[in-house]
Amino acid sequence: TKDWCDHWKHCVWFTQGRGAPVMKDQTLSLRASHNLTSISYQLLNPNDEACNGNLKADHLTLLPERIALYGDICWRSALITAIKSALSDRSPQTCIVADDSIFLALLVSSLSPSSKVIAMFPGLRDKGATYLQAVAKANNFSMDQIQVIGKRAASLSTDDLEHKKINLLVGEPFYCGSEGMLPWQNLRFWNARTLFHSMLSEDALIMPCKGVLKLCAMSLPDLWKSRRSLKDVEGFDHSVVNETLGACGDLPGEQQGPCLPYYVWQCGYTKKLSKVYSLMDFNFSEPIHSCFGKTKIEFADAGMCHGFAVWIDWVLDEKNSIVISTGPDSRYWKQGVQLLSKPVEVNPAESAALVEASFDPASGDITFNSSFS
Template structure:
């Protein structure tokens, strides 16, 4: 394949202000500047993975032990080609790579076209473009005699997610053993073992058991009324999470226990199950299972990599390393209030795995779960929300604030026409329940008919009639008076929350402002808009773990990777024209963190007026000495004109993501009067472009 070859691929692009998506054709030409790829790869975890020194060293050591002579090595999910280059180098030990290439072969299989393009550049920089053969296909599309000349003797791979199985490890290995590998092949890794631990944690409980939390609330709003708990809960799956940060809020109720072994060197089964009898080490209520995995990379069992939390240090092979975001621990929520256990009691746990996930059942929960599955009419109305969204809906302070502003508004309006502009189930129910004369139109751009079915299901419990609520069945670019039955809108409200958009940058929720603008012609003159404005806020942060995980790459185990930095959105050492992208992160989950400044307002978004471009500037005074790695950005939503109710989504709030901008180079800062010197302030300028929904910031330290 010539270096000037051109490929075409399709990419799904979403307009952050409208929610509309479209497939666009991307021309992938080798002569295309790197920057053209940046939107495709900058938000991925490739960079974080490549910065994981512990992972890289473990793979190098295992490959050096395994690839000791010329043979055929197959690398599945090759990424930048790092493991392929390691294998080629190990094969050529004692001589040049070129001299052994006629006897040995390294095949790099990578299905993602933008990454294939990047791999070619990495191989070229390292002089291995003729040594490693790239195949741009899924591994299950490869055929011996067509794509590869013979079955491979050794498989090297890194197709693991935080749960282990989520990237298709089992079907990939099955096909490889059936079609691509010799009998009794060698593999790197050799085996993976999953572990778990029972924990008690109020925080984790609040992320899934909205039913019992609401039962204690005093506001009479019932998102999950008794008797239909199964229609509104977090999906039963393992959720990746950095558990170290909440370890002090956890009570360990068992020792770590082994769950499953998965051998890479032989064909795995599609499914499996095991019965575990876990001894409780303390009295308490088990709210969750925290799980992780340990990778044995070599046959002898001397090279390991673990995703265990830091409190696990009883075995050296399970000990945790530095913070990284590409692999976290996983959390499995135990349904309802949790499982009460007594010290020395044996808890019966049933663990099951299929091709892509691991799940758990406790004996005491099986019967209840089976009974719940019988009511198919309820299951048809099932809504699945993220743990963070359920945490928000169960938060007493948030609920109190929202209800306070709604009650104040409804006192001012008689028989109001209210439009819920987003996907807020809570606001729709609250307005309908608090005002028996209101008419509510919920746009539900993401929930649509599913949201309407759910509102019908909970109507009786919340004391409203569905003849006062309607959900628009079809998405329309602009509503007319026909849609509102010839009546002007008295109240336009949102959280804002858009279903399926939990991981977006904060300012992408300014979609509410765009929706408000599209409704301008049908708003009454004295319409009340909530939130009435948004405030972009910022704080200078010390984020050493996050910065290290995203910093520029140079050599990785002897291979030059500097060519990937711009494409993968690295920070540190880049030209100004190639600054790192904004990252959507929950700052409290970013390892070691420290606020270095006061919190400052940067600019305001006035929702009482149609959407427009705006800009602002803030003088951020440093209050703590330290190393500044970047700054966090978020929007606080001002609900009422009196500024009495403000919903903050800042770093102190666990249920929202902030936007993080990492600096090109860390800056030494010191507060006023600090003897250690350093910069004492930062000027931050920001501008918002309504045509693209993009926020642009510039900063200077002094």
């Protein structure tokens, strides 16, 4: 990690189907074409015929991390167990999939054939509907019980529900196009639940039941260095980018360092300096509201603290027995990284930190304050 930096990103292109068989010393041709917004590829055989053809209309473009998540048996098993548990005591008539979860729409419809499943798909929209139809055709099951709305929660009306109440409200949560944002942007699920409040039945079940904001102190020398504030570069004043892009180090006054979305495992050298702490709970059984939390961080290892990794653990069931963590131990999700204005040297015997956080439901933002002793 000596020369690590986050400036260089790579493109990964997946061949369709099971890939193309190749032999040693065989020559392959790759054809690239582009439109105004994207580049597409074709793998050609020696006869210049496309091995995999054009993208089908039912093709979904998802990030590699999302594709890997759908292939994770532990993640799938957790959702299957949670949905089965939710359906064990009831047979919901109307289920809303509040986000862009293809998996949950298929899962609920297969486990509860008598239910009407309404998929909001606010990001996927028609593409999500087309993909569901392709999956249904390939697996010989009917799409009659699944209805794709393709709009945001605020646009849902009682007419869409045929004037029935919502018995089951679910989400991963996953919103297509928001994968690169801070993890608490997925709290829009809580906002959707609030917008649906008058349409929920008295015993409606909501999954996930709550979110728990977690954090731990981190040593992140490579990331901190890459985000260090700029001044004069080759005679040009670049200080304007410090606030625009988020910078740390040599900031004016008491200005806090930025909180940025990163895959912590991609941040060069990293080291946890504390155990994981819970900072704030978001209870989805209640309408969305402001939240505040604080915790004292005790350091487990000595080192240079550059900031805190922050994420949300999603509690799927009311017994708190099924939890999906989006923390740095997983490679599927980005965490929020709250960088310090200046690194602080810490040790277990003498150092501690107090971290406070507040959630604003109007903006969906969480602000942090930290102090060391």
